[in-house]
Amino acid sequence: MQRYFTITQLTQEFDVTTRTLRFYEAQGLVTPTRRGRQRLYTPGDRTRIKLILRGKRLGFSLNEIKEMIEMYGSSPGESGQLRLLLDKIAARRSELAEKQRDIELTLLELDEVEAGAMVRMSELAGRTRAEEA
Amino acid sequence: MQRYFTITQLTQEFDVTTRTLRFYEAQGLVTPTRRGRQRLYTPGDRTRIKLILRGKRLGFSLNEIKEMIEMYGSSPGESGQLRLLLDKIAARRSELAEKQRDIELTLLELDEVEAGAMVRMSELAGRTRAEEA
DNA sequence: AGATGAGTTGACTTTAACGTAAAAACACTG
DNA sequence: CAGTGTTTTTACGTTAAAGTCAACTCATCT
Numbered sequence: 001m002q003r004y005f006t007i008t009q010l011t012q013e014f015d016v017t018t019r020t021l022r023f024y025e026a027q028g029l030v031t032p033t034r035r036g037r038q039r040l041y042t043p044g045d046r047t048r049i050k051l052i053l054r055g056k057r058l059g060f061s062l063n064e065i066k067e068m069i070e071m072y073g074s075s076p077g078e079s080g081q082l083r084l085l086l087d088k089i090a091a092r093r094s095e096l097a098e099k100q101r102d103i104e105l106t107l108l109e110l111d112e113v114e115a116g117a118m119v120r121m122s123e124l125a126g127r128t129r130a131e132e133a
Numbered sequence: 134m135q136r137y138f139t140i141t142q143l144t145q146e147f148d149v150t151t152r153t154l155r156f157y158e159a160q161g162l163v164t165p166t167r168r169g170r171q172r173l174y175t176p177g178d179r180t181r182i183k184l185i186l187r188g189k190r191l192g193f194s195l196n197e198i199k200e201m202i203e204m205y206g207s208s209p210g211e212s213g214q215l216r217l218l219l220d221k222i223a224a225r226r227s228e229l230a231e232k233q234r235d236i237e238l239t240l241l242e243l244d245e246v247e248a249g250a251m252v253r254m255s256e257l258a259g260r261t262r263a264e265e266a
Numbered sequence: 267a268g269a270t271g272a273g274t275t276g277a278c279t280t281t282a283a284c285g286t287a288a289a290a291a292c293a294c295t296g
Numbered sequence: 297c298a299g300t301g302t303t304t305t306t307a308c309g310t311t312a313a314a315g316t317c318a319a320c321t322c323a324t325c326t
Contacts, residue, residue: 283311293300
């Protein structure tokens, strides 16, 4: 049961460079503790990195990702801030829903392209058999 | 029934700048015809622009998008090329599937954040009623 | 003819997200 | 204790995807 991860452990696990992790730190996306100069990443830091990379795969910018991550930790005491938080959540949800639709459409189009390719494939096979005969 | 779109029509419809559309053209992503110097976009060009923007929303780079768009138009006559095409399709599909999973996870987390916020909200409401009494 | 407005080209600038290289600090290993 | 490997800081470079600005063309309106 390991309490801390070194930077290289994480770069290997997530296939990123140290430069990348330090950059994320400079942007305030993670804040590993230090033993002397050395960075020590907690399991919590590791989770945040996972969130960051997931956000990137979905095409969010680091700034957007930062906002989302901050939503996770925040528990605003004031009702106005709570409303703002709920609004942000709703906004993100509809963005994600749009991405879902985009994916569905793209998958459908891939189906069509593939179907076309299969047809061509069988045409080729037929021609080959004909030539063999 | 309009055969052509001007560049500004499309910038308004898709909320992009002319610079953007010209840039996409320079990258070979669209190739509007010309009347003199002026660009004329066909409905087909318009569709391609839609595809580009959809790709961007999903976090694909313009190069990746170009590859995908070229897949659509391609009908390779040779079986090796066909295999390559099918492989690319499969690769894209799994990428998209990963994005779908990423979205699901993110949505679940948003649910949690929202639930937390609702709890806080009702706490605040309770306190307010208590103070009124 | 002059002004107005849409469109074009070309060049330079910007921003995000890192890459790369240099120099120095530590930790161990023979 | 010299050498080796890992990590750190600092600083400059790079790439993708446009933004911005200037000068120009062309058609149209007055």
